[in-house]
Amino acid sequence: MNHSRPYRELTAASLIGGVLVGALLNMGIVFAGLQIGFTIVGSAVGAILGFGILRGILRQGSILEVNVFQTIASSVNTVNAGVIFTVPVLFLLGFREDGVDWALGAQTWWALGLACAAGSLLGVMMIIPLRRQIIDYERLRFPSAVAVAAILKSPGAGIEKSVMLLIGVVFAATLQFSVLDWGIDWTTGTTGEWGWLQSLMAWGGTEGHSILPRSINLGQELGTWSGMRLVFAVTMLSLGAGFLAGRPGLAILYGTLLNYWVLIPFCVLLGWVPGGFGSFDFFDTSKESFGTADQLAHAFRNFTANKVGIGMILGGAIAGLLVALPALRAAIGSLKASKGSEGRREEVSFNVIKIGTIVGAIMILLAAKMSGGDSLGWGTALLVTAAGILWLWLAGLVVAQTTGRTDWSPLSGLALIAIAILMGIMGAKQASSILPAVTIGAAICVATSMCADMMADLKTGYLVGGRPLKQQVAQIATCWIGPGIALLTVWLLWDAFAFGPDQAKILFARAEAAGPEALQALTEAGGSLTEVPKGTPVMGAPQAAALDAAIQIVQSGDIPIGKYLTGFVLGLFVSVLVSPGLGVMVGLSLYMPFQYMIVFGLGGVLSIVLTKFFGAKAVESKGVPLAAGLIVGEALVGIINALIKVGGSL
Amino acid sequence: MKVLATLLILIGFCMGTLGAAGFQSPWESATQVPPFALSQAMNGRIPGHPMDDSDAQFASQYAQLELRRLHAEALATPGQQAAELLSFFGWENAEQAAQAKPLSPDAPVPQAWVQAALAGKVPGHPMDADAETKKRAVVRERLIALQEKVHFADSDDKEAAEVREALAVPLEEGAAWLFAGGLVLLLAGGYLARQEQKASGARDSQEGRKVLHGQIQAVRDDLARIRELATHSDGAEVRSQLTTLQEGQLYDLTSNFEHWTKVLGFDDYARIWAHVASGERLSNRAWTLYTDGYPTEGRAEIALAELAFEEAHNECIKENNRERAGFSG
Numbered sequence: 001m002n003h004s005r006p007y008r009e010l011t012a013a014s015l016i017g018g019v020l021v022g023a024l025l026n027m028g029i030v031f032a033g034l035q036i037g038f039t040i041v042g043s044a045v046g047a048i049l050g051f052g053i054l055r056g057i058l059r060q061g062s063i064l065e066v067n068v069f070q071t072i073a074s075s076v077n078t079v080n081a082g083v084i085f086t087v088p089v090l091f092l093l094g095f096r097e098d099g100v101d102w103a104l105g106a107q108t109w110w111a112l113g114l115a116c117a118a119g120s121l122l123g124v125m126m127i128i129p130l131r132r133q134i135i136d137y138e139r140l141r142f143p144s145a146v147a148v149a150a151i152l153k154s155p156g157a158g159i160e161k162s163v164m165l166l167i168g169v170v171f172a173a174t175l176q177f178s179v180l181d182w183g184i185d186w187t188t189g190t191t192g193e194w195g196w197l198q199s200l201m202a203w204g205g206t207e208g209h210s211i212l213p214r215s216i217n218l219g220q221e222l223g224t225w226s227g228m229r230l231v232f233a234v235t236m237l238s239l240g241a242g243f244l245a246g247r248p249g250l251a252i253l254y255g256t257l258l259n260y261w262v263l264i265p266f267c268v269l270l271g272w273v274p275g276g277f278g279s280f281d282f283f284d285t286s287k288e289s290f291g292t293a294d295q296l297a298h299a300f301r302n303f304t305a306n307k308v309g310i311g312m313i314l315g316g317a318i319a320g321l322l323v324a325l326p327a328l329r330a331a332i333g334s335l336k337a338s339k340g341s342e343g344r345r346e347e348v349s350f351n352v353i354k355i356g357t358i359v360g361a362i363m364i365l366l367a368a369k370m371s372g373g374d375s376l377g378w379g380t381a382l383l384v385t386a387a388g389i390l391w392l393w394l395a396g397l398v399v400a401q402t403t404g405r406t407d408w409s410p411l412s413g414l415a416l417i418a419i420a421i422l423m424g425i426m427g428a429k430q431a432s433s434i435l436p437a438v439t440i441g442a443a444i445c446v447a448t449s450m451c452a453d454m455m456a457d458l459k460t461g462y463l464v465g466g467r468p469l470k471q472q473v474a475q476i477a478t479c480w481i482g483p484g485i486a487l488l489t490v491w492l493l494w495d496a497f498a499f500g501p502d503q504a505k506i507l508f509a510r511a512e513a514a515g516p517e518a519l520q521a522l523t524e525a526g527g528s529l530t531e532v533p534k535g536t537p538v539m540g541a542p543q544a545a546a547l548d549a550a551i552q553i554v555q556s557g558d559i560p561i562g563k564y565l566t567g568f569v570l571g572l573f574v575s576v577l578v579s580p581g582l583g584v585m586v587g588l589s590l591y592m593p594f595q596y597m598i599v600f601g602l603g604g605v606l607s608i609v610l611t612k613f614f615g616a617k618a619v620e621s622k623g624v625p626l627a628a629g630l631i632v633g634e635a636l637v638g639i640i641n642a643l644i645k646v647g648g649s650l
Numbered sequence: 651m652k653v654l655a656t657l658l659i660l661i662g663f664c665m666g667t668l669g670a671a672g673f674q675s676p677w678e679s680a681t682q683v684p685p686f687a688l689s690q691a692m693n694g695r696i697p698g699h700p701m702d703d704s705d706a707q708f709a710s711q712y713a714q715l716e717l718r719r720l721h722a723e724a725l726a727t728p729g730q731q732a733a734e735l736l737s738f739f740g741w742e743n744a745e746q747a748a749q750a751k752p753l754s755p756d757a758p759v760p761q762a763w764v765q766a767a768l769a770g771k772v773p774g775h776p777m778d779a780d781a782e783t784k785k786r787a788v789v790r791e792r793l794i795a796l797q798e799k800v801h802f803a804d805s806d807d808k809e810a811a812e813v814r815e816a817l818a819v820p821l822e823e824g825a826a827w828l829f830a831g832g833l834v835l836l837l838a839g840g841y842l843a844r845q846e847q848k849a850s851g852a853r854d855s856q857e858g859r860k861v862l863h864g865q866i867q868a869v870r871d872d873l874a875r876i877r878e879l880a881t882h883s884d885g886a887e888v889r890s891q892l893t894t895l896q897e898g899q900l901y902d903l904t905s906n907f908e909h910w911t912k913v914l915g916f917d918d919y920a921r922i923w924a925h926v927a928s929g930e931r932l933s934n935r936a937w938t939l940y941t942d943g944y945p946t947e948g949r950a951e952i953a954l955a956e957l958a959f960e961e962a963h964n965e966c967i968k969e970n971n972r973e974r975a976g977f978s979g
Binding site for chain 2: 007062063064132135136137139153155156158258262263266267270271272279304305308311323324326327330334346462463464465466467523528530560562563565566567569570573574576577578586590616617620621
């Protein structure tokens with residue numbers, strides 16, 4: 001086959017199609033994110049739909065055109081994480097203050113829109129100079145990016161790899177289907193020959209909402225000590241990501257076991273745990289004790305581990321940057337040159353980055369002033385903007401590093417620190433500082449999610465041979481779209497269903513205000529002060545609730561700086577002295593819940609063991625497509641579930 | 651020495667992290683009280699926080715606390731126990747209970763219910779807890795209320811400032827020593843590891859550079875061969891050869907990048923690897939173009955990949971010359 005037409009890479013079809021698919025994913029994932037508290041990466045789904053649309057329907061797509069398609073789709077989609085971790089808190093705060101309902105003024109919405117679009121642009125601009133360091137030199141794995149590349153390469157990868165990919169997809173999709181709640185009562189009609197299904201659900205304690213539980217407490221099943229945590233999430237995505245990450249999985253495993261098997265028992269022994277857990281018996285094997293162990297693990301994570309962990313991640317990332325500073329200078333130098341060593345321009349020029357950064361900074365400054373109103377002077381607004389951009393760059397680097405190594409990132413934790421810093425600059429005790437702090441915090445959170453997404457897309461591009469320039473241009477051209485869609489979706493969801501820990505109360509108050517008929521309709525549908533009416537999706541907005549609590553802590557002046565700083569020093573030391581990525585990895589394993597990290601770590605161990613027995617090439621040719629399939633299958637079903645729920649609610 | 655270094659690093663890191671956990675326990679939320687603050691209060695060290703209540707008074711307050719908790723739980727999780735409790739209070743359903751005022755936070759709990767709880771007659775009410783547990787639970791609740799009050803008090807309120815100071819938890823006992831000890835062990839382990847690395851690095855460096863140079867040359871030569879092949883072979887054959895290169899020689903070279911960083915040091919590694927990475931990406935691009943059926947464009951990309959490896963090869967030569975000059979100098 002010899003085509004006469006030029007090779008298709010960045011095209012109108014990939015741009016328009018990518019934006020449309022990204023918008024759809026964005027809305028679905030905002031909805032799911034407000035329910036479960038975390039978001040799902042949509043790159044793999046974008047790639048599959050890209051193939052379907054460009055090759056299946058339009059019959060003209062090339063692999064690299066689909067790559068640009070998925071780059072745009074994930075760019076439009078991924079920024080929703082930045083929005084849902086921050087913006088909903090304004091509604092929760094408003095409800096707390098007024099007690100009835102809350103509607104943001106038009107100026108606030110414009111300020112938020114401007115800030116989030118600026119964050120998105122700055123995220124792209126800040127991460128481009130780091131591409132060489134993270135992808136070329138450090139060769140971070142980016143498990144999801146490898147999975148997307150496996151999909152893109154499937155037309156030419158050969159039958160064996162395609163079969164392995166498919167097996168992975170089907171297995172993970174089936175498992176994820178069994179774990180998720182589809183709004184179906186599985187207990188109905190599961191007698192007779194389907195009786196085993198009911199037994200399975202009884203064992204998992206899912207009460208028929210899903211076939212399998214989200215996690216399995218193996219320790220409780222085996223009757224081990226309740227303090228010796230052995231809870232495993234039912235997730236093939238984590239296992240696949242750990243497998244693809246390989247050796248870094250060991251660092252995650254070390255950090256996870258250090259946290260739960262060493263740190264928590266010693267802290268219980270020393271009494272350094274939140275009040276109420278001081279008398280926890282590590283060796284107890286009763287069922288109640290396993291319940292207490294769950295609560296203790298959760299409380300300890302909030303109380304200590306995620307603070308020390310995030311400090312460690314920051315220290316590790318900065319250490320990595322210090323080690324690679326000369327290389328970073330060289331990378332920026334190569335951006336300044338008109339052409340790369342390939343004889344053509346491979347990345348956007350440094351001038352574009354400079355102009356983009358200045359435009360983004362001005363937008364953030366205006367957003368800060370708009371949201372702060374008369375209570376925020378131009379001088380303070382400028383200071384807050386400068387601090388915000390500095391933090392944005394650092395957080396972007398951290399998130400790109402953590403995503404590159406594990407697929408996870410401490411996005412919400414970094415947003416919390418950002419908002420604390422900004423409130424500190426503006427006067428933590430002044431209520432007027434909250435709105436501008438959350439507005440710029442939203443910009444930072446959007447920027448950092450964009451950094452992670454863009455670096456992952458560039459990694460996929462590297463693996464399939466895409467030109468970074470084309471992906472960067474596509475991302476710059478469309479980065480402003482995603483925040484607008486996410487903001488609009490949050491607003492619509494608040495209007496339709498409300499969200500947050502007080503969702504039932506808000507709906508009750510709305511019905512009361514609307515009159516006796518509305519109140520009667522609500523009670524008839526099972527709604528009350530504590531229960532949302534039937535048919536209304538429960539959206540606890542857990543990240544926004546956490547941010548709400550954090551704002552109260554900042555206002556009270558009781559920020560645990562000591563924990564952040566000591567974590568930072570440890571992360572810095574261990575990264576400089578032992579291995580540049582170690583602080584980031586161990587910090588992340590302190591930050592994240594045990595059940596996901598242990599599965600990730602075991603994936604890494606599995607990869608090492610199989611490499612030892614079968615050799616690296618066998619693992620690369622069979623294991624990598626299988627692991628990629630596991631990631632794709634789980635992500636695919638997660639997104640379908642979110643979209644079905646959105647469809648059912650509207 | 652390697653084992654000792656690893657051991658020191660592991661223990662040091664554990665100690666350091668444990669020390670970090672004892673730094674500045676926060677007032678995380680309304681339900682979590684730092685242990686230090688609780689211990690301060692239990693020992694009567696918080697100004698304005700009396701601990702002179704009798705055990706009977708603490709038990710009564712504990713009974714009230716538990717009644718409020720049970721009431722909230724009964725509303726949140728319906729079931730047999732909740733129904734029994736609601737019936738005990740004389741409510742027909744959760745809706746009626748939710749709107750009842752006697753157990754709202756700012757209203758006292760009726761004495762008759764407290765007496766019933768103390769007598770162990772309230773379903774699910776755990777009055778068999780020991781006196782210390784009851785006291786701690788009550789003090790915990792008092793502290794939460796006190797903390798909320800003083801943290802939002804005016805900055806010139808001296809009494810509030812005193813309480814704030816007593817409640818603040820800068821450091822748990824022994825945490826600083828653990829942290830410092832951990833850092834010392836980490837430093838010692840890191841130093842030993844560096845020494846070990848230097849010793850083995852000096853042994854491996856010359857040999858390692860030769861191997862790297864050889865591998866880069868081999869990839870470059872293979873790309874030249876595939877480019878030649880591409881002039882007269884079909885796309886499938888060229889793509890197959892590219893796959894063999896990517897899974898063979900190129901994989902051997904790139905999968906050992908951590909080793910090359912150690913052998914060369916990061917600066918020299920980055921200088922060479924900038925070209926290796928470009929070459930790898932361009933060979934991936936060539937593979938994709940052949941898969942999509944664009945052999946002419948694919949061949950051009952193979953040539954560019956070859957050029958990138960040529961430049962990496964030149965960097966290796968420059969690097970070797972610098973190394974020799976360094977040794978002779």
